[in-house]
Amino acid sequence: MIKKVIAAVVLVSLLTVAIVQAIDKKTEAPQTSSEVSAAAKEGLSIGAKAPDFELKTLSGDTVKLSDLKGKKVMLNFWATWCPPCKAEMPEMEQFSKQIGDDTVILAVNIDPQLDVKGFVNENKITFPVLLDTEDKVNETYQIISIPTTYFIDSNGIIQNKYTGSMKLDIMKKYTQELK
The missing domain is CATH 1.20.5 (Single alpha-helices involved in coiled-coils or other helix-helix interfaces)
Structure with a gap:
């Protein structure tokens, strides 16, 4: 008891x-209002100017976003270990062969310490793969989950954002909507 x-x-x-x-x-x-707003944000907002950045490609060339003004940009954030990223890569490659000179695909890799070159070669990727070695672009674009893709118009304004593995028809739709 x-x-x-x-x-x-x-x-x-x-x-x-x-x-x-x-x-x-x-x-x-x-919390302060800045803490609340920072916690509430899920990436950059549509209609915002895309933050400029400069990154190296796998081949060592430098790509600067502001140098692409006048072109439509599909800016994709991905990693080699990410299954949805792997799933969308073949369709991104197919899309890269269909786009004109006024559209650019930039794939920002967020795990450059891994064998990115091996992944690119194995998957026969021909569009530019950029290496975010210091994780600055990933942070600037407030990437919470991958893959995440921003669609930036020819004036450098974010017009759309897609989170998750994209299919070819979505890539076409969002880039066609860009001016």
Whole structure:
């Protein structure tokens, strides 16, 4: 009988501690507006100017986004270990063969410490693969999940964003909507 009473007291005590801690969390000081807005953001917003960046390709060439002004840009963030990224690569390659000179695909790799060159060769990728070695572009574009693709118009404005593995028809649709 005493064991049951002790067990009940311990259980009630633990429950009381849990409730008090839950109430304390609710009454903590509110976050600043910048903390709230930073937490609420899920990437850059449509209609915003695409932040400029400069990255090296696998072959060592430098690509600067602002140098592509006047062209439509499909800016894709991906990693070699990401199954949805791997799934969309063949369709991105197919799309790269169908686009005209006014459209560019840039695939920003966020895990350059891995064998990106091997992945590109194995999958016969011919569009530019950029290496974000310092993770700066990934952070600037506020990438939360991959793959994430931004569609940037010829004036450098983000017109659309797609998160997840894209099919060819989506790539065509979003780039056709760019001016």
